[in-house]
Amino acid sequence: MARKMLNDGELGQANEDGAHYDFDLFVIGAGSGGVRAARFSANFGAKVGICELPFHPISSEVIGGVGGTCVIRGCVPKKILVYGAAFGGEIEDARNYGWEVNDKVEFNWKKLLQKKTDEITRLNGIYKRLLSNAGVKLFEGEGKIVGPNEVEVIQIDGTKLSYSAKHILIATGSRAHCPDIPGKELGITSDEALSLEELPKRAIVLGGGYIAVEFASIWKGMGVTVDLLFRKELPLRGFDDEMRAVVARNLEGRGINLHPRTNLSEIIKTEDGIKAVTDHGEELVADVVLFATGRIANTKRLNLEAVGVELDRAGAIKVDDYSRTNIPSIWAVGDVTNRMNLTPVALMEGTCFAKTVFGGQSSKPDYSNVPCAVFSIPPLSVVGLTEEQALEQANGDILVFTSSFNPMKNTVSGRQEKTLMKLVVDAETDKVLGVSMCGPDAPEIMQGIAVALKCGATKAQFDSTVGIHPSAAEEFVTMRSLTRRVSKPKTSL
Numbered sequence: 001m002a003r004k005m006l007n008d009g010e011l012g013q014a015n016e017d018g019a020h021y022d023f024d025l026f027v028i029g030a031g032s033g034g035v036r037a038a039r040f041s042a043n044f045g046a047k048v049g050i051c052e053l054p055f056h057p058i059s060s061e062v063i064g065g066v067g068g069t070c071v072i073r074g075c076v077p078k079k080i081l082v083y084g085a086a087f088g089g090e091i092e093d094a095r096n097y098g099w100e101v102n103d104k105v106e107f108n109w110k111k112l113l114q115k116k117t118d119e120i121t122r123l124n125g126i127y128k129r130l131l132s133n134a135g136v137k138l139f140e141g142e143g144k145i146v147g148p149n150e151v152e153v154i155q156i157d158g159t160k161l162s163y164s165a166k167h168i169l170i171a172t173g174s175r176a177h178c179p180d181i182p183g184k185e186l187g188i189t190s191d192e193a194l195s196l197e198e199l200p201k202r203a204i205v206l207g208g209g210y211i212a213v214e215f216a217s218i219w220k221g222m223g224v225t226v227d228l229l230f231r232k233e234l235p236l237r238g239f240d241d242e243m244r245a246v247v248a249r250n251l252e253g254r255g256i257n258l259h260p261r262t263n264l265s266e267i268i269k270t271e272d273g274i275k276a277v278t279d280h281g282e283e284l285v286a287d288v289v290l291f292a293t294g295r296i297a298n299t300k301r302l303n304l305e306a307v308g309v310e311l312d313r314a315g316a317i318k319v320d321d322y323s324r325t326n327i328p329s330i331w332a333v334g335d336v337t338n339r340m341n342l343t344p345v346a347l348m349e350g351t352c353f354a355k356t357v358f359g360g361q362s363s364k365p366d367y368s369n370v371p372c373a374v375f376s377i378p379p380l381s382v383v384g385l386t387e388e389q390a391l392e393q394a395n396g397d398i399l400v401f402t403s404s405f406n407p408m409k410n411t412v413s414g415r416q417e418k419t420l421m422k423l424v425v426d427a428e429t430d431k432v433l434g435v436s437m438c439g440p441d442a443p444e445i446m447q448g449i450a451v452a453l454k455c456g457a458t459k460a461q462f463d464s465t466v467g468i469h470p471s472a473a474e475e476f477v478t479m480r481s482l483t484r485r486v487s488k489p490k491t492s493l
Contacts, residue, residue: 031068034171085221207292
């Protein structure tokens with residue numbers, strides 16, 4: 001295998017350590033974190049190469065696309081479908097606002113699917129242009145580690161290219177994990193769910209995380225009969241328990257059939273569809289069974305064992321506070337490290353990497369007060385600590401302020417769906433430790449609240465802020481009455 005020459009036949013310049021490299025940085029994986037790191041490193045003057053698998057909406061070990069999971073088969077197409085599904089409820093609500101809507105309103109899945117595909121194709125092109133405009137060299141193919149400073153790119157036609165780099169960054173993300181049960185090949189993951197040729201009439205969703213809850217909401221909003229199965233008492237483990245209960249109540253209120261403390265033991269193909277057998281012996285029949293049972297890091301085909309990059313027990317790459325692996329020249333950001341698996345966090349990690357390695361600014365990612373959202377219908381959004389986390393970490397008491405109300409829009413539409421907002425406050429310092437909201441526009445509101453928490457806002461500062469009226473958001477600055485004071489349980493020695 002011959003070394004590929006760059007820049008009209010010239011190899012890279014000598015580095016300060018005297019070694020010659022084709023690139024200062026080579027990035028494997030052009031998703032959110034990889035593209036950010038590549039662009040920012042190039043802006044700092046680094047010579048950067050990046051490789052990514054060929055584009056396709058549904059990923060596999062050999063296809064992917066510039067933009068990565070979020071842009072092609074994650075956050076972006078999911079949100080488009082959420083918008084589409086939300087119109088179902090909006091049309092129902094419109095009747096009491098004077099809109100004369102025909103009883104039979106039809107939904108065209110294929111039209112929305114094409115619009116979604118057009119948009120992710122457009123974004124794929126934009127990400128490629130962002131790299132090109134930053135001077136980053138893009139290679140289409142599968143990247144592997146050959147040595148501490150060498151990568152191999154296997155192109156679509158099977159041709160192998162070899163490049164040296166002073167630094168290698170792995171940003172290959174993660175992919176959906178399927179449970180090992182009989183008939184698992186009959187199930188689909190979120191990849192396929194975003195690109196189904198036909199909209200199912202009946203769907204079973206296995207999982208209690210945000211992907212499961214979101215797809216249950218999407219399909220139900222489009223008129224699908226949905227059964228949501230999860231192992232715990234409530235969905236969304238890890239979120240505030242009070243908010244989890246509200247989400248569950250809203251899902252049921254929208255007509256989704258919840259099956260708590262339930263798992264699948266087998267799925268079978270029948271003439272009537274796919275029969276799913278639960279661990280309680282219950283039988284459900286559907287047109288699709290969606291596995292939303294977690295994701296695993298994409299490390300299997302990187303050849304990491306060749307250089308001894310350490311992985312954790314789940315197969316994710318172990319890194320230090322600066323995203324560096326145990327091999328000094330190899331780094332990793334994003335879901336492949338299984339730290340906080342959110343697109344904006346991968347962007348933060350990519351930015352910090354570029355600043356640290358090429359910008360002369362030692363930068364650690366800061367994982368405190370990172371806001372996030374579950375795009376159920378209606379959505380849940382949070383920032384900071386849950387009530388349970390705050391109590392666990394507190395030295396003293398925790399003050400909890402809540403407001404549950406029927407949004408103004410619902411008072412006219414007649415929809416029976418309450419919004420819940422919550423503040424968790426340190427009793428001693430008055431500092432706001434966590435904020436949660438389940439209701440319309442929660443993510444849009446929470447982004448602004450996150451700035452306040454990042455600045456260390458106190459409850460008194462919330463209270464002294466003038467609200468916008470009439471709005472749901474103003475409730476966050478008018479919660480004067482304490483809902484409860486919670487003390488950490490005393491332990492007996």
